[in-house]
Amino acid sequence: MSDMIYRIRDLRLDFPDMTRKPLFGPAPRIEVLKGLGFDIPRGDVVGIVGSSGSGKSTLGRAMLRLLEPSHGSILFEGRDITHLPESALRPLRRKFQMIFQDPMSSLNPRLTVGTIIAGPLRLHGFDDLGRRVGRALDHVGLPEAMRHRYPHELSGGQRQRVGIARAIALEPDFILADEIVSGLDVSSQAQVLNLLETLVRELGLTLAFISHDLSVIRRLCKRVIVLHRGEIVETGDTAAVFRAPKAACTRELIEAIPLPDPNQTWA
Amino acid sequence: MSAFLTIEGLNVSLSGVLPILRSVDLAVHAGEVRGLVGESGAGKSMIGKAILGTLPRALRIESGRILLDGEDLQRMRPRDRRRLIGAKAALIPQDPLTALNPARRIGPQITDRLVDILGWRRRAALSRALELLDEVRITDPERVMRAYPHELSGGMRQRILIASAFAAEPRLIVADEPTTALDVTVQKQILRLIRDMQARHGTALLFVTHDLGVVSKICQTLTVLYGGLVLEDTTIEEFFAAPGHPYSAALLGATPKYTDPHGSLTPVPQSVIDAANAQLDAFDRARRQ
Ligand SMILES: Nc1ncnc2c1ncn2[C@@H]1O[C@H](COP(=O)(O)OP(=O)(O)OP(=O)(O)O)[C@@H](O)[C@H]1O
Ligand SMILES: Nc1ncnc2c1ncn2[C@@H]1O[C@H](COP(=O)(O)OP(=O)(O)OP(=O)(O)O)[C@@H](O)[C@H]1O
Numbered sequence: 001m002s003d004m005i006y007r008i009r010d011l012r013l014d015f016p017d018m019t020r021k022p023l024f025g026p027a028p029r030i031e032v033l034k035g036l037g038f039d040i041p042r043g044d045v046v047g048i049v050g051s052s053g054s055g056k057s058t059l060g061r062a063m064l065r066l067l068e069p070s071h072g073s074i075l076f077e078g079r080d081i082t083h084l085p086e087s088a089l090r091p092l093r094r095k096f097q098m099i100f101q102d103p104m105s106s107l108n109p110r111l112t113v114g115t116i117i118a119g120p121l122r123l124h125g126f127d128d129l130g131r132r133v134g135r136a137l138d139h140v141g142l143p144e145a146m147r148h149r150y151p152h153e154l155s156g157g158q159r160q161r162v163g164i165a166r167a168i169a170l171e172p173d174f175i176l177a178d179e180i181v182s183g184l185d186v187s188s189q190a191q192v193l194n195l196l197e198t199l200v201r202e203l204g205l206t207l208a209f210i211s212h213d214l215s216v217i218r219r220l221c222k223r224v225i226v227l228h229r230g231e232i233v234e235t236g237d238t239a240a241v242f243r244a245p246k247a248a249c250t251r252e253l254i255e256a257i258p259l260p261d262p263n264q265t266w267a
Numbered sequence: 268m269s270a271f272l273t274i275e276g277l278n279v280s281l282s283g284v285l286p287i288l289r290s291v292d293l294a295v296h297a298g299e300v301r302g303l304v305g306e307s308g309a310g311k312s313m314i315g316k317a318i319l320g321t322l323p324r325a326l327r328i329e330s331g332r333i334l335l336d337g338e339d340l341q342r343m344r345p346r347d348r349r350r351l352i353g354a355k356a357a358l359i360p361q362d363p364l365t366a367l368n369p370a371r372r373i374g375p376q377i378t379d380r381l382v383d384i385l386g387w388r389r390r391a392a393l394s395r396a397l398e399l400l401d402e403v404r405i406t407d408p409e410r411v412m413r414a415y416p417h418e419l420s421g422g423m424r425q426r427i428l429i430a431s432a433f434a435a436e437p438r439l440i441v442a443d444e445p446t447t448a449l450d451v452t453v454q455k456q457i458l459r460l461i462r463d464m465q466a467r468h469g470t471a472l473l474f475v476t477h478d479l480g481v482v483s484k485i486c487q488t489l490t491v492l493y494g495g496l497v498l499e500d501t502t503i504e505e506f507f508a509a510p511g512h513p514y515s516a517a518l519l520g521a522t523p524k525y526t527d528p529h530g531s532l533t534p535v536p537q538s539v540i541d542a543a544n545a546q547l548d549a550f551d552r553a554r555r556q
């Protein structure tokens with residue numbers, strides 16, 4: 001078995017630009033990922049950073065095959081999934097999970113929290129749903145009683161934790177977390193970060209963590225990938241990259257961090 | 268000088284049984300940026316919704332006053348209230364995807380406000396919208412005006428909501444975690460921009476956030492909320508130098524620090540939560556008597 005969870009080579013992805021579509025004929029395409037290559041070893045925690053619109057979420061969605069690349073290859077646990085049809089992807093989907101940036105729109109408003117977490121479990125043929133849901137809620141620090149609530153009855157942060165509970169309930173090999181702590185209060189954020197550290201350590205989970213918060217990335221991630229306009233401009237050991245950033249945009253990101261200190265010169 | 272927004276003794280409950288806001292007092296003066304922090308579920312967004320008159324149906328204002336520019340909102344006729352709020356206040360909502368209509372292009376979603384509330388002509392509204400998108404550092408405003416929300420990144424959607432909040436030049440803006448989806452460089456530009464526009468127009472700004480780094484950069488005053496109860500009302504200097512409540516100190520302890528990546532990260536300790544809960548109980552007992 002491969003010790004690489006992901007092997008990605010020359011990954012390209014483009015979208016039709018509907019805003020420039022002529023009345024007749026196909027829309028021109030905009031290339032959002034411009035030939036990315038990197039590996040993620042099992043058990044690693046990789047940070048993906050970069051300015052807004054640099055392609056982080058698109059990369060994440062391609063890795064989970066929610067989008068189909070236009071070029072290049074994605075190997076997941078040694079298997080080429082670049083162009084696999086949905087029927088072949090289905091059994092793999094339990095193994096790679098995504099936790100989304102936008103908690104409200106990824107939770108079905110008509111289902112209770114318990115049903116939301118149980119849904120994918122049932123789909124993937126798990127038994128003992130009640131207990132698994134309870135354990136997942138417990139992992140993310142939500143009281144058992146939340147199982148009967150609806151998404152609109154929760155605060156933003158509580159919803160985000162439901163999304164995390166739904167993903168970890170499936171005991172996946174890989175989780176892609178897209179900006180999942182930026183909407184959390186600092187206390188839940190500390191809980192979730194400590195929780196992710198524990199899950200990585202104890203379950204051997206592999207994690208890719210997209211975040212704007214470099215303080216969080218520096219703490220959580222062993223390695224970091226810096227994206228800029230759909231290209232990797234810098235990658236390496238997190239400590240080293242932050243100690244001596246090579247790319248201008250990495251330096252800009254670091255300089256713009258608002259430290260919790262009213263005396264920091266920042267303007 | 269009296270504040271542009273004054274909230275006095277605001278009690279909000281879930282169907283008359285569960286307290287959501289507990290006798291909240293809060294004021295924001297013209298030109299002031301007040302931070303509102305507190306953990307998830309504390310009631311920060313509900314304060315914003317109470318001000319804008321958009322509380323969920325299940326929530327009810329039990330007592331208290333909300334004064335906007337000296338006018339008591341609860342005592343106005345609903346129609347007049349809506350008009351007053353529409354003209355003087357705007358919200359930058361917490362959830363950047365659900366706040367935009369997925370089936371409509373961005374352009375009209377921004378210009379609607381100008382046309383409907385301020386009675387602008389469509390063409391003027393359109394060029395104002397382009398100008399605003401440019402101000403929030405959207406690189407290709409023409410494309411974005413024609414795009415649907417799902418064609419844009421999270422940070423772009425958030426900037427669009429910031430632009431449309433400023434469009435009608437409101438005198439109060441409630442910004443509900445407006446920069447969570449932005450990278451730090453854009454966040455810095457946007458915070459500067461918000462501060463500039465706010466200072467130029469003397470806008471009163473209520474800034475809901477979890478990020479104490481952001482608080483230290485943009486706010487002058489701060490309200491710390493727990494379980495719908497105000498634990499502390501303070502200035503930024505005091506908050507960071509000597510937090511006045513153990514809960515505030517715990518929030519600082521739970522904040523990841525870039526300069527100390529391996530220091531311990533402690534969620535708010537149970538003892539602090541127990542003490543704050545005891546404060547809530549004491550409040551509820553006193554109120555029942
Ligand atoms: N379905 C789509 N159709 C057209 N363009 C798209 C689509 N989805 C994304 N894009 C474009 O691709 C680019 C990258 O978007 P993406 O969401 O990956 O950025 P991001 O790095 O995650 O940004 P953010 O930090 O703001 O979330 C953006 O310019 C966006 O407008
Ligand atoms: N429609 C609703 N019905 C019932 N309860 C609700 C509703 N909306 C919110 N609540 C409850 O009101 C309380 C306050 O919620 P609010 O959204 O104001 O929290 P918040 O401080 O903004 O949290 P976050 O930081 O997570 O956004 C929470 O306990 C929440 O569960």
Ligand SMILES: [Mg+2]
Nearest residue numbers: 056057420421
């Ligand atoms: Mg994104």
Ligand SMILES: [Mg+2]
Nearest residue numbers: 156311312361
């Ligand atoms: Mg909120």
